[in-house]
Amino acid sequence: MDRSAYSKRARGLTLIELMVALAISAILGLIVFITLGFGFRQDADNSTLAQMNDNARAALTLLTRDLQSAGFMLSMAQPHCQLTLTYDSKQSGYATQAPVWAASQASGTALPLQTTAPGYGSGYGQQALMMTSAPSIPQFVANSMPPLSVVQFGTTQSGNGQGAMNSTQLPISTNQLIGSQALNIGDIAYLAVPMNGGIVCLRIPIVNNNASTGQGATYIKSAPSSLMPSTGYTGYSAQIPSTFGSLTNSNLIHSQLIDIGSATDTLEIQQYWINQSSGQTFPVLQRSTYDALNDSLISQQAIAPGAVSLQALFGVIPATATIGQTAPTWKTWGDVGPTDQLVEVALALVMRTLQADPQYTAPKTITVPQPGSGLVAPDAFVDYTPSAPEAHHHFAVYVTQVWLRNVATNTVSAASGGGTSGDGGTGSDG
Secondary structure: OOHHHHHHHHOOOOHHHHHHHHHHHHHHHHHHHHHHHHHHHHHHHHHHHHHHHHHHHHHHHHHHHHHHHOOHHHHHHOOOOOEEEEEEOOOOEEEEEOOEEEEEOOOOOOOOOOOOOOOOOOOOOOEEEEEEEOOOHHHHHHHHOOOEEEEOOOOOEOOOOOEHHHOOEEEOOHHHHOOOOOOOOOOEEEEEEEEOOEEEEEEEEOOEOOOOOOOOOOEEEOOOOOOOOOOOHHHHHOOOOHHHOOOOHHHHHOOEEEEEEOOOOOOEEEEEEEEOOOOOOOOEEEEEEEEOOOOOEEEEEEEEEOEEEEEEEEEEEEOOOOOOOOOOEEEOHHHOOOOEEEEEEEEEEEEEOOOOOOOOOOOOOEOOOOOOOOOOOOOOOOOEOOOHHHOOOOEEEEEEEEEOHHHOOOOOOOOEEEEEEEOOOOOOOO
């Protein structure tokens, strides 16, 4: 046997061949590693974006439900109030209450009905959105319908001889203080006052219902109470816009007192706001529920982690116009006037991911699609500008429009549509 031929066959790989094989294996391994890493990163990004989308849609579902229920109780139990004023010395003083309304939410600005718990009520965003509704219509009807209306008789004198404007008392008819349908101590009532600009409603507590004083007129008394200004009805007067004229004793003579009752389950206020207080790892859209009769906090929950902006535009038509036959004009809440009839609300919710993506840079401006053409500030949605710490987060914008169900007629049905756009785009799926 040829030993040289055997030696060649048994020699194996040379060093060069081994190095080439190792290099090829390393390249293949790197390709596999990069491919797997890209896949894992894509899965993580997709999971993060899906979570953001789920959070936003859950928030919009709640917002839509609350908007469609807003004003049900107010439309059934009292005259149409162009303005409703509430007072609470333990909260934020005077506040405007309506079926749907908004408040400024500049950084550090106290919000209406905020709780005293640390961090609640502070944050940032264009505005906070509030809705007044009855949580259970059948329950409300069973407990409080029909509401008791008390029409004052023709005098401006209260039981202690002062004019009603400078007092915390209102003169009323004696027979409306007697019997099962009488005003009861502890009840909350709305005083519907006719004024030049329409009906102004004042929330007042009933702390006395004297039927025989020997001092002249019978009366109901609303003070002392944290829910009644110490200066009586004069305190409310300064809060009423000049478009309604001046509140006087003659206005009070023709007003109606509507007893809402003392139950805490007939009328609620839902407040949506963005919490970006100290200690928060990321911004969160909060939903607070209050008892509208005494402003006490019922519950509070986190709705959408990653929400950075909540905006609302209000679709209004003239008070004399027919719903369904006149296209709404979009306004911010500050521009909605006493002669406007609110029929629709447009919402824009800007969300961001909870974790930064170092390999991604967000646009300098996140465009928020408008609900109509030709809208200009201030009656338009505001584009969102990411802060420096948000430069490597992904963003998405969710928009929807909701008809208020309590104003819907045969020509307008309650409906809503949703839309989304990612990272500053203006696309819509609704």
